[in-house]
Amino acid sequence: MDHKIMSRSPSVATVRSRFSAAVRRLSAAVAARTSVDLRALAAFRIGLGALLIADLLRRSRSLTAFYTDAGVLPRRALFADYSEVYSLHALSGEPWAVASLFAVAGVVALALFVGYRTRLATVVSWLLLLSLQARNPMVLNAGDALFAMLLFWGVFLPLGARWSVDAIRRSDAKNSGDGATPDAGDGAEDETAPETGPSAGDRGSAVATVASMGVLLQMLVMYVTNGVHKLEGDLWMSGEAVAYVMQADHFTYLLGNHITAFPALLRAFTVVWIALLFASPLLVVLTGFPRAAVASLFVGMHVGMAATMRIDLFPVIAVVGFVPFYQTPVWDAAERGVNRLAPSAALARWRARLESAGGRIASLDASAPRSTPNGRLDGLRDRLHAGVERGSPLFSTVLPALFVVLIVLSSAQSVGYGEVPDPGEEVLETVEMDQHWQMFAPEPARTTRWFAAPGVLENGSERDVLHDAEVSLDRPPDVDATYPTARWRKYLSNVRSGNNENHRSYLANYLCAEWNRTHATGVENVTVYQLYERTDPYNGTVQAANEFELIEYDCSGEFVQNE
Structure with a gap:
């Protein structure tokens, strides 16, 4: 036995x-x-900060029109159509108040860009971006959704571990001899992390956490979901989709206005894009240089989009989203290449200047007035730190893991292969992280659309009050140029939708008020038209054309909601 x-x-x-x-x-x-190099996270942080500043500057061109009570979506309309609106930007309808929030967001974005109090700057930037997006949902696109999600994942990542003011502050604290790091309560938390992947770089050069998995999966989920949606479209599967998109002149600009002359090339682009979408799982299956090669193919396609289509910042946001896919071997090789190509003295001077600038910021922070010691406050701070430490696993692991599961379930649900539990659905809606991703799917845009708003002036003449031009309902030579910005195109596209008929009154009322504010001869009546033309991309023949009167509006009295 x-x-x-x-x-x-x-x-x-x-x-x-x-x-x-x-x-x-x-x-x-x-x-x-799931390993992400700390240098990739630093570049990712810099990209997010730059995008936030660029987004604010671009939105500010239509600040009054889109974000105040004098614009196309006053708060009464916002609250009527969107019952639950959580937005600081909706607390006031005055331009000065909204402009102040833009300025605050810009300052915080600059702090994120340079890596000053990085985690705090990331959290505040994310919240302000959600607030701004909630103020006018009618101008949002897929790029806005992706941008908010990338910022969300950045909250859980050590974005300030390299190339940042925070890193210089930590280095100065260690060099001071006491080995102390900046107080975590001031937002300059110690973001260094041990190397957890099998990378060949310097020790401590990469992190592999649930959050690093989340930011990689976020990009993958977008492409896989969009690919499944495109499977339902005949034009995508036949290889003709990009040709039809390029003849939709309200999207195209720059190279997009000329590439239509090469239908075979457009067919090749369609096939390549579909192949990339279904090869996107390689982004997480592969590692090192093979992963970087696949990521670079996607980056190249998005650069092509930016050169041919006016779709706001989406291509650039996507490019920034790919930065974490470049792992430690790639960054090591890049550093070796820079060291070989650039004179070492020049690099040393640049590094010294950057460290000096960061040191000045850190010294200014250190010299800022501090509150006098107080026993009760010190005790409260100690208890707060202890609470933060106890909650650290929840913040760094459990919460990101929950959202990883939710975004995968939401993606599966959007293509009919799963379902998100009701509590999870509420969480995703609250933080605007539903995974739909139906960009140009299942069928691409095939119709060129433009708008005209003939107005009868007080002297009896007519003028297009939308474009401040002579009245013409004919197709313009360059339709894209008739839209002030891509967000105006998105807004007008939503206004023409049958679900938004009530918003046509707000648009017409805004056109009347804006014209009368900026012109000596007022407008008495305005009629808004939406016009379209569908053209065969291969022979140029017009397949369909028409015009619709969206609204006729009397500018002489108080606002009237036309039914």
Whole structure:
């Protein structure tokens, strides 16, 4: 009997050993595929900060029109159509109040850009971006959704570990001799992290966490979901989709106005894009240089979009979203290349200047007036720090893991392969993280659309009050140029929708008020038309054309909601 027991014991030990080895191999494989280099996170942070500033500057061109009570979506209309609006930007309808929030957001975005109190700057930037987007949902596109999600994942990542003021502050604190790091309560938390992946770079050069997995999966989910939606479209599967998109002149500009002459090239682009969408899982299956190669193909396609289509910041946001896919071997090779190509003295001077600038910011922060010691306040701060430490696993692991599950479920639900539980749906809606991704799917845009707003002036003449031009309902030579911005195109596209008929009155009322504010001869009556033309991209023949009167509006009295 004892002999039988002893004969089985090595077998159990062997099984346990093999199981442990398998778990270690699996953990190493997952770590290798979720590992993000700290230099990639630094570049990602800089890209997010620059995008926030660019987005604010671009939106500010239509600040009054889109974000105040004097614009096309006054707060009464916003609250009527969107019952639950959580937006600081909706607290006041005055231009000065909204402009002040724009300025605050710009300052915080600059702090994120330079990596000053990075985590705090990321959280505040994300909240302000959600607030701004909630103020006018009628001008939003897929790029806005992706931007908010990338910022969300940035909250959980050590974005300030490299190339940042925070990193210089930590270095100065360590060099001071006491080994102290800046107080976590001031937003300059210690964001350094041990290397967890099998990367070949410097020790501590990469992190592999649930949050790093989340930011990679966020990009993957977008492409996989969009690819499944495109499967339902005949034009995508036949290879003709890009040709039809390029003849929709209200999207195209720059190279897009000329590339229509090469239908074979457009067909090739369609095939390549579909192939990339369905090859997107390679972005997390591969590692190192092979992953970078696949990511670079996507980046190249988005650069092509930016050169041919006016779709606001979406292509640039997507490019920034790919930065974390470039792992440690790529950054090491890039550094070696820079060191070989650039004179070492020039690099040393630039590094010294950057460190000096960061040091000045850090010294200004250190010299700022501090509150006098107070026993009760110190005790409260100690308890707060203890609470933060106890909640750290929840913040850094449990919460990101929850959202990883939710975005995967939401993506599956959007294509009919799963369902998000009701509580999860509420969470996703609250933080604007529903995964739909139906960009140009299932069918692409095939129709060129433009708008005209003939107005009868007080002297009896007519003028297009939308474009401040002579009245013409003919197709313009360059339809894209008739839209002040891509957000105006998105807004007008939503206004023409049958679900938004009530918003046509707000648009007409705004056109009347804006014209009368900026012109000596007022407008008495305005009629808004939406016109379209569908053209065969291969022979140029017009397949369909028409015009619709959206609203006729009397400018002489108080606002009237036309039914």
